[in-house]
Amino acid sequence: MDPIIAAALGSWSFPLGLVVPVLFTFTVYARGWRQLNAQMPLRFGAWRLAAFAAGLLTLFVALASPLDAFGGLLLQVHMLQHLLLMMVVPPLIWLGAPAAPLLRGLPPGLVKHGVGPFLAWPALRRFGRRLTHPAVCWLAFVVTTWLWHVPALYELTLRAPAWHQLEHICFLCTALLFWWPVIQPWPSTPLWPPWALIPYLLLADIQNTIFSAWFAFSERLIYPTYAAVPRLWGISVLDDQTTAGAIMWVPGSVAFLIPLGWVVVQWLGAPSPRRGLPNATTVALSASGGVHAPWDMLALRIIGPVLRTPYLRRALQTVMLLLAVTVVVDGLSGPQVGPMNLAGVLPWTYWRGLSVIALLVAGNVFCMACPFMLPRDLGRRWLPGRWRFPKPLRSKWLAVGLLLLYLWAYEVFGLWDSPRATAWIIVGYFVAAFVVDGIFRGASFCKYVCPIGQFQFIQSLVSPLQVRVRDADVCRRCTSYDCIRGNAQQRGCELQLFQPKKVGNLDCTFCLDCVQACPHANVGVLAVAPGSDLIADPYRSSVRRLSRRPDVAALALVLVFGAFANAGGMVEPVMRGQRWLAARVDASITLPVTACLLVSLVFVPLLAVALCGWSGRRLSGVREPAGELICRFALSLVPIGLSMWAAHFAFHLLASWRTALPVAQRVLADRGLTLLGEPAWRLSAAAAPDWLLPLQLLVLGVGLLVTLYVDWRIASSYMRRGSAAVGLLMPWASLAVTLYVAGLWIVSQPMQMRGMMMH
Amino acid sequence: MAERNLCTNAVEVVVAIALLLSAPTARGDGGAVRLRQTEGRFVVTVFTAPTPLRAGPADISVLVQDRDTNEPLLDAEVLIVLTPLDQDGAALRGAATRALATNKLLYAVVMDVPSAGAWDLGVTVRRGHEAATVAGQVTFAAPVPPLLAHWPYLVFPPVAVLVFVVNQWRRSRSSRAS
Numbered sequence: 060m061d062p063i064i065a066a067a068l069g070s071w072s073f074p075l076g077l078v079v080p081v082l083f084t085f086t087v088y089a090r091g092w093r094q095l096n097a098q099m100p101l102r103f104g105a106w107r108l109a110a111f112a113a114g115l116l117t118l119f120v121a122l123a124s125p126l127d128a129f130g131g132l133l134l135q136v137h138m139l140q141h142l143l144l145m146m147v148v149p150p151l152i153w154l155g156a157p158a159a160p161l162l163r164g165l166p167p168g169l170v171k172h173g174v175g176p177f178l179a180w181p182a183l184r185r186f187g188r189r190l191t192h193p194a195v196c197w198l199a200f201v202v203t204t205w206l207w208h209v210p211a212l213y214e215l216t217l218r219a220p221a222w223h224q225l226e227h228i229c230f231l232c233t234a235l236l237f238w239w240p241v242i243q244p245w246p247s248t249p250l251w252p253p254w255a256l257i258p259y260l261l262l263a264d265i266q267n268t269i270f271s272a273w274f275a276f277s278e279r280l281i282y283p284t285y286a287a288v289p290r291l292w293g294i295s296v297l298d299d300q301t302t303a304g305a306i307m308w309v310p311g312s313v314a315f316l317i318p319l320g321w322v323v324v325q326w327l328g329a330p331s332p333r334r335g336l337p338n339a340t341t342v343a344l345s346a347s348g349g350v351h352a353p354w355d356m357l358a359l360r361i362i363g364p365v366l367r368t369p370y371l372r373r374a375l376q377t378v379m380l381l382l383a384v385t386v387v388v389d390g391l392s393g394p395q396v397g398p399m400n401l402a403g404v405l406p407w408t409y410w411r412g413l414s415v416i417a418l419l420v421a422g423n424v425f426c427m428a429c430p431f432m433l434p435r436d437l438g439r440r441w442l443p444g445r446w447r448f449p450k451p452l453r454s455k456w457l458a459v460g461l462l463l464l465y466l467w468a469y470e471v472f473g474l475w476d477s478p479r480a481t482a483w484i485i486v487g488y489f490v491a492a493f494v495v496d497g498i499f500r501g502a503s504f505c506k507y508v509c510p511i512g513q514f515q516f517i518q519s520l521v522s523p524l525q526v527r528v529r530d531a532d533v534c535r536r537c538t539s540y541d542c543i544r545g546n547a548q549q550r551g552c553e554l555q556l557f558q559p560k561k562v563g564n565l566d567c568t569f570c571l572d573c574v575q576a577c578p579h580a581n582v583g584v585l586a587v588a589p590g591s592d593l594i595a596d597p598y599r600s601s602v603r604r605l606s607r608r609p610d611v612a613a614l615a616l617v618l619v620f621g622a623f624a625n626a627g628g629m630v631e632p633v634m635r636g637q638r639w640l641a642a643r644v645d646a647s648i649t650l651p652v653t654a655c656l657l658v659s660l661v662f663v664p665l666l667a668v669a670l671c672g673w674s675g676r677r678l679s680g681v682r683e684p685a686g687e688l689i690c691r692f693a694l695s696l697v698p699i700g701l702s703m704w705a706a707h708f709a710f711h712l713l714a715s716w717r718t719a720l721p722v723a724q725r726v727l728a729d730r731g732l733t734l735l736g737e738p739a740w741r742l743s744a745a746a747a748p749d750w751l752l753p754l755q756l757l758v759l760g761v762g763l764l765v766t767l768y769v770d771w772r773i774a775s776s777y778m779r780r781g782s783a784a785v786g787l788l789m790p791w792a793s794l795a796v797t798l799y800v801a802g803l804w805i806v807s808q809p810m811q812m813r814g815m816m817m818h
Numbered sequence: 819m820a821e822r823n824l825c826t827n828a829v830e831v832v833v834a835i836a837l838l839l840s841a842p843t844a845r846g847d848g849g850a851v852r853l854r855q856t857e858g859r860f861v862v863t864v865f866t867a868p869t870p871l872r873a874g875p876a877d878i879s880v881l882v883q884d885r886d887t888n889e890p891l892l893d894a895e896v897l898i899v900l901t902p903l904d905q906d907g908a909a910l911r912g913a914a915t916r917a918l919a920t921n922k923l924l925y926a927v928v929m930d931v932p933s934a935g936a937w938d939l940g941v942t943v944r945r946g947h948e949a950a951t952v953a954g955q956v957t958f959a960a961p962v963p964p965l966l967a968h969w970p971y972l973v974f975p976p977v978a979v980l981v982f983v984v985n986q987w988r989r990s991r992s993s994r995a996s
Contacts, residue, residue, distance in 0.1 A: 063889065066922035067921075070919075128920050219869055287851050290888060291890065781986075799975070807963070807964045
C-alpha cells in the first residue's frame with residue numbers, strides 16, 4: 060500500500076470520553092439483551108444486538124477514525140463523517156430497541172428507585188410524547204442541519220473543538236429524533252398512521268437534495284477555511300466541495316429512500332398500529348423476576364478457586380514481606396534521597412496509591428497481603444501470648460493517637476524523602492506486631508494498634524465488596540460456628556467477627572479464614588453498593604452499633620481531615636504560609652507545621668462536628684442525643700475523605716509510576732549487578748499526565764455525591780418529614796461541600812513533586 | 819553475555835514504552851493554520867491548538883509537503899523552537915514526530931509554554947541532505963485557570979444533586995398518591 064495512504068488510514072484516536080461511554084453502554088445493553096433474549100427470543104433476536112453494536116461501532120468510527128482526523132482538511136471527509144452520524148448511527152441504534160435492554164441491564168434497584176420515578180413522571184412523559192411527535196422530529200432535524208452549515212457557524216466549528224463537539228451532539232440528537240418515527244423502536248407506538256411516513260421521508264429527501272445541490276453546484280467557496288489548509292492528493296478546494304455535495308446527495312438520498320420503500324411495502328400489507336403495549340420500564344422490571352443473588356467473587360470460575368486456596372494469602376504475604384525487607388535494607392544502606400531509594404519509592408509512591416485503588420475497586424486487599432503476618436505468627440509461637448488486650452485499650456482510641464502521631468511525623472520529618480526513617484518505621488512495625496501478638500491473645504495488633512489496618516478498615520466501609528454469608532438460613536441451621544471457632548484444619552476469625560452477625564467491612568482483614576472454615580461453603584465475597592455500609596446502624600458482631608462508638612467516629616474524622624491536611628501540606632501556598640509563619644516567630648518549620656496539623660486534625664474537626672451536631676438538632680427538632688448523631692454523620696464523611704486520599708495518591712502514582720525501574724537498576728548496580736543496565740533516571744522526572752486533574756475532579760465529585768447521599772439516607776432514617784430531614788442534613792452537607800471545595804483548591808495548586816527527581 | 823544483552827534490551831524496550839505511554843499525546847489534526855511557507859524543497863504548514871493559543875500546553879503540528887508534487891513527506895525530522903520576544907527566558911525546543919500526532923501525515927509535539935505574550939515560532943525541517951527553516955510570530959494569551967478549564971467536572975455534582983432532588987420529589991409524590 061502507498062505509505063501516504065497507509066499513514067492516513069492509521070490516523071485513529073482513542074479518546075477516553077468516547078471509548079468509555081461506548082463500552083459501558085454496550086456492556087449494559089448486552090447484559091439486558093441476554094436476559095430478554097432468553098425470555099423473548101423472537102422479540103430480541105441476535106439481529107437486535109448486532110444492530111445496536113453496529114450503531115455504536117459506527118459512532119466510534121465517525122468520531123475516532125481518520126474521518127475525524129481529516130475532517131478539517133477535506134470537506135468531503137467531514138461530510139462523510141456527518142452522514143454517518145445522521146443517517147447510519149441513529150437507525151441502527153433504534154433497530155436495537157434499546158430502551159428495555161438498557162433498563163434491564165442496569166441494577167433493578169437503580170431502575171426502580173432511580174430511573175423509574177422519572178419515567179413515570181407525567182410531565183416528562185408528555186414532554187417525551189411532544190418531542191417525538193413526527194412534526195417536531197422532522198423540523199429539529201432539518202433546522203439543525205441547515206443551521207450548522209451556515210458558513211459563520213461552520214467556520215466556528217472548524218476553529219474551536221468545543222463548538223465542533225456541540226455540532227456533533229446536535230446532529231446525533233436530532234437525527235435520533237428524526238429516525239424515531241421511522242424505526243419506531245419497540246415498545247413505543249406510532250403517533251401518526253404509517254402512510255404519513257411517506258411524505259415525512261420524501262420531504263426530508265427533497266430538502267437534502269436542495270442542500271446538497273448548494274454544495275455541488277456552487278462556484279464559489281462556501282467555507283474559506285478549506286482554502287487556507289494545505290491541499291492533499293491534488294484535490295482542489297472546489298472539487299472537494301463538489302464531491303462533498305455529491306456524498307450528501309447520493310448516499311444521503313439512498314438513506315431516505317430505502318426506508319421509504321420499506322414503509323410503502325409495510326403500509327400496503329401491514330395490520331393496524333400496535334396499541335396497548337407495555338412501556339420499557341414495565342418490561343425491564345417485570346421481566347427481572349424475584350430477588351437477585353448478589354454478585355459473588357468467589358463464584359467466578361478462575362478467580363474463585365484461586366482466592367479460596369489457603370496458599371494464596373501466604374504467597375501474597377511472602378511477596379510483601381520480601382519487599383518490606385528489601386525496602387528496609389535499601390532504606391538503611393542506600394542513598395538517602397527518596398526518589399533514588401526503594402524506601403522512598405515503593406511505600407510512598409506505589410503502595411499507598413495501589414492500596415487506595417484496591418479499596419475503591421475491591422476492598423481491604425492490603426490486610427489480606429499483610430507483610431507483618433510472619434512476625435505476628437512468630438510472636439505467638441515464641442512468646443506466652445495468653446493475656447487479653449487491656450480492657451481500657453480495647454477501642455480505636457490508641458489507633459487514633461498513633462494515626463495523629465504518624466501524620467505529624469510524616470510532615471515534620473519529611474518521611475517521603477527520608478529512606479532511613481521509613482526503614483526504621485517498618486522495623487518498628489515488625490517489632491510491634493511481634494510483641495503485641497506475642498503477648499496478647501487474638502489479633503490484638505490488627506484490631507487495636509495497627510494504624511495502617513485502621514486506615515484500611517475505615518476506608519473499606521466504602522468498598523464494593525464484603526466478606527459475608529450467602530444465605531442466612533444456612534447459618535441459622537449451623538451448630539458448629541466454625542467461622543469464628545475454627546476447626547481442626549482452619550482457624551476461625553481472629554478478629555472475632557461472627558459471620559451471621561457480621562455487617563460491613565469494619566475490622567475485616569479479608570483474610571478469608573471464615574471462607575475456608577465454613578463447612579457449608581456459605582461465606583462469599585459479595586458485591587454491595589459502595590457506601591451502603593454507612594447508611595444503616597445495625598448491631599455488628601464484635602463492633603456493636605456504630606452510633607455508640609465515638610472512638611470509631613474519631614478515627615473516621617482523623618482520616619477524613621487527615622486526607623485534606625496531608626494533601627494540603629504539599630501545595631505551594633500552604634508551604635509558603637508555613638515558611639512565613641516560621642520566619643515571623645523565629646522558629647524552625649516544625650512549629651508552624653505542628654500548629655497547622657493541630658488545627659486541621661483536632662480543633663477544626665471537633666468544632667465542625669460539634670457545630671453540625673448542635674445545628675442539625677436545632678434545625679430538625681430531632682430528639683436523639685447529639686453524640687449518636689455525630690457518631691453516625693461523622694462516618695458519612697468517609698467517602699469524601701477517601702476521594703481526597705485517592706486524588707492525592709493518584710497524583711504521586713501517575714506522576715512517578717516509572718520511578719521503580721531506575722531505582723531497581725540503581726539497587727542492582729550498587730551490588731555490582733548490571734543486569735538491568737544503568738539507571739534511567741530520566742524516567743523519574745516527568746510531568747503528570749494532562750488527564751490527571753480531570754480525574755481528580757471526577758473522583759472528588761463522586762466522593763461528595765456519595766457522602767451527600769449517605770447524609771440524606773441517615774437524616775431520612777431519623778426524620779420522616781422531608782423538611783425536618785433536610786434540616787438535620789444541611790449542616791453535615793455543608794461540611795461535606797466545604798471539604799469538597801478545599802479538595803478542589805488543593806488539587807488545582809502547584810504540588811511538590813514528592814518521590815520524583817524534581818522537588 | 820548474551821543473556822545480559824537480552825535483559826538490557828528488554829529494559830530498554832520497557833523504558834521506551836514507558837516514555838511513550840507517559841508522553842502527552844498531541845492531537846495534531848486540527849486547530850488553526852498558523853504558518854504556511856515554501857522554503858527550499860518543502861511546503862511547510864504549521865497548525866496550532868487550542869484556538870486562541872494560551873500559555874500552558876500548546877499542540878503544534880506540522881505538515882511537510884514536497885514543493886513540486888505536494889505529496890506529504892513522512893520521513894523528515896521536524897524541530898520546533900519557541901523563543902520569547904517580549905521577555906527574558908530560554909527558548910523552548912521540541913522534536914515533532916508522527917508518532918505523537920493523531921493525523922499520521924503530520925508531525926506533532928506538545929510544548930508547555932510558561933507565560934503569555936509574543937513568541938517567535940521557528941520550524942526546521944530536515945530530510946536527507948536538505949533542510950529548511952520557516953518562522954513566524956505567535957501570541958499566547960493568559961492561561962485559563964485550571965478549574966475553569968475543566969468546568970464540566972465541576973458542574974456534574976450540582977447537576978446530580980438536582981436530578982436526585984427531582985427524583986425524591988417524584989417518589990414522594992407517587993407514594994402519597996398511592
